Each structure stands twice: as C-alpha cells, then as structure tokens.
Amino acid sequence: xxxxxxxxxxxGIPGRxxxxxERIAGAAERADRDPAEVxxxxxxxxxxxxxxxxxxxxxxxxxxxxxxQELAAKAAEVQGARWHFIGRLQRxxxxxxxxxxxxxxxxxxxxxxxxxxxxxxxxxxxxxxLVQVELDExxxxxxxxxxxxxxxxxxxxxxxxxxxxxxxxxxPPALDxxxxxxxxxxxxxxxxxxxxxxxxxxxxx
Numbered sequence: 001x002x003x004x005x006x007x008x009x010x011x012g013i014p015g016r017x018x019x020x021x022e023r024i025a026g027a028a029e030r031a032d033r034d035p036a037e038v039x040x041x042x043x044x045x046x047x048x049x050x051x052x053x054x055x056x057x058x059x060x061x062x063x064x065x066x067x068x069q070e071l072a073a074k075a076a077e078v079q080g081a082r083w084h085f086i087g088r089l090q091r092x093x094x095x096x097x098x099x100x101x102x103x104x105x106x107x108x109x110x111x112x113x114x115x116x117x118x119x120x121x122x123x124x125x126x127x128x129x130l131v132q133v134e135l136d137e138x139x140x141x142x143x144x145x146x147x148x149x150x151x152x153x154x155x156x157x158x159x160x161x162x163x164x165x166x167x168x169x170x171x172p173p174a175l176d177x178x179x180x181x182x183x184x185x186x187x188x189x190x191x192x193x194x195x196x197x198x199x200x201x202x203x204x205x
C-alpha cells in the first residue's frame with residue numbers, strides 16, 4: 001500500500017455533491033434551520049488535484065485538508081478554493097497554514113495559538129481559527145475541555161495576529177437517539193462535525 005486513496009471518479013463528483021446538498025437541506029429542514037447557514041467542506045485528504053478542482057467546479061469552494069504540507073501544495077495548484085485545515089495543528093506547520101490563508105479548525109492549545117499569531121504577524125496578516133472543544137472523554141479525544149473554554153478563548157483573544165472565528169465540536173460516536181437529534185446527527189454511528197462561525201453553525205459529515 002502506498003498510503004494514497006484509490007483514483008477517484010472525478011466525473012461523478014457533481015452528482016455526489018448534489019446528493020450531499022440534498023441531505024444537508026433535509027437535515028436543515030428537520031432542525032428548522034436555513035440550509036444556507038451550512039458550509040459544506042470537501043475533505044481532500046489523500047485526494048489528487050483533479051478531484052479537488054472537480055469539487056470546486058461542482059460548487060464546493062471550501063476544501064479541507066488534514067496535512068499542512070498537502071494543503072500548501074494543493075493551494076498553489078487550485079484556483080478559487082477556500083482552504084480549511086482539519087488535521088492536528090503542529091506549531092512548526094503554522095507558517096504553511098498562514099501563507100495559504102487557511103481557516104484552522106483544530107486550535108486546542110495556547111502554544112498553537114501563539115504560533116499562528118506570530119507567523120501571521122510576521123506575514124502582515126491575521127490567522128483565523130476555530131477552537132476545538134472536547135466533547136468526548138475518551139483518552140484519544142482532542143480539544144479544549146468545555147470547563148476550560150472560557151479561559152482559553154480569553155487567552156487567545158490576547159494573542160496578536162490571531163482571530164477566533166468560532167468553535168468546532170465533534171460529538172462522541174456513541175450517542176442515543178435523543179442526543180443525536182439534538183446535536184444534528186443522522187442515523188447510524190457517524191455524526192457530522194459542527195463548527196460555529198459567528199452566529200451560525202456549519203457541519204460536514
């Protein structure tokens with residue numbers, strides 16, 4: 001195995017985008033929300049440039065990438081995309097994310113906040129980030145504990161060169177039906193990521 005995904009069906013991407021849009025519209029209707037409030041982010045992990053370009057052409061300009069170096073490389077090749085970093089934030093990769101203008105979805109440490117702010121200040125810009133909140137008590141979970149969130153946000157707001165856009169929350173995988181409905185998830189064992197941008201939530205499967 002070479003760590004790469006199988007070659008994607010690029011021609012089928014518009015149809016798959018339309019199907020996801022229908023699911024989003026249905027979920028929004030059930031939650032009495034406006035579908036326009038939901039930002040669909042296409043995950044590009046291990047996907048080739050052709051697939052990313054096809055997603056943008058199909059009306060999905062918001063592209064998520066797990067690896068900073070991959071994000072930077074794809075950002076240099078794909079026009080018209082808005083980049084989202086959805087992997088674990090490493091301080092030594094902050095420069096790449098700032099240079100690409102990526103929205104960081106996984107800020108969960110003051111060290112990471114300072115690295116982003118420092119790189120952005122050096123570049124004469126502002127880094128944007130969502131604070132990842134820990135909702136899952138498993139040892140493998142990441143994020144800022146809810147009890148520490150207020151203090152963490154206050155500290156981040158004192159960091160020059162950094163703008164907090166909102167929160168990123170991923171519900172635990174095992175919720176009962178009632179909690180799943182409250183959190184906006186569908187059936188089965190998977191749940192969408194919910195990200196708060198200002199006064200609204202966006203979500204992706």
